[in-house]
Amino acid sequence: MADTKVVFVAFAIEDERQRDFLKGQSLSPRSPYEFIDMSVKEAYDTDWKAKVRTRIKRSHGVIVLVSKNSLSSSGQKWEIQCAKEEKKKLLGIWAYSNDRTNIEGVATKVWSDANISSFIDSL
Numbered sequence: 227m228a229d230t231k232v233v234f235v236a237f238a239i240e241d242e243r244q245r246d247f248l249k250g251q252s253l254s255p256r257s258p259y260e261f262i263d264m265s266v267k268e269a270y271d272t273d274w275k276a277k278v279r280t281r282i283k284r285s286h287g288v289i290v291l292v293s294k295n296s297l298s299s300s301g302q303k304w305e306i307q308c309a310k311e312e313k314k315k316l317l318g319i320w321a322y323s324n325d326r327t328n329i330e331g332v333a334t335k336v337w338s339d340a341n342i343s344s345f346i347d348s349l
Contacts, residue, residue, distance in 0.1 A: 231259040231349050234282050234314070236306055237291035237321070238299035244291050244321040251342065259346050261289075264305075279308050286349040288314050289342070292334045293321040306332060317345040 237245045249261045262285065264278045282288065288309040296302055306329065309316055318334030319342065320326060328334060335341045 229258070231287070231346050232285045233259055233261050233346060233349070234285040234288045234305070234309065235261050235263040235291065236288055236302050236309065237263065238293060238295035238302050240295040240299075241291050241293050241321045244293070248289070248291065248319075248342075251339070275304065275308075278305060279312070282308050282312050282314060285314060287345065288316050289345070290316060290318045290329065290332050290334075291321040292318045292327055292329055292332065293325050294327050295321075296327060296329055315345070315349060317341070 235245055235248060245263060262281055264274065264281060282305070288305070290296070290302070290306055306316070310331070316332055318329060318332040319337045320334055321337070323337075
């Protein structure tokens with residue numbers, strides 16, 4: 227059995243339901259990976275940032291759920307910046323089929339099992 231890959235999920239709190247859908251994909255027995263995140267309403271606490279950095283360092287890669295909410299999410303912006311500082315592979319996934327928001331510096335793809343699986347396999 228392959229080692230479990232740990233994937234950090236960066237998302238805007240307004241997209242929490244999409245994060246839940248994404249995490250649901252890891253429940254499949256064929257999926258040797260787990261998703262972790264730091265769901266908080268307040269992103270400015272320095273203790274929170276230290277905990278997030280620890281989790282990002284521990285992860286193999288980061289999936290960013292991208293939506294119009296991402297543009298105003300200071301917590302998600304910080305998580306993306308932290309992932310870049312820690313030199314983690316990033317994959318942006320559009321959270322909604324009718325929203326093609328872009329985040330500078332994050333290559334974003336359509337949400338599909340193939341796109342997510344190939345990213346995880348590349349870690």
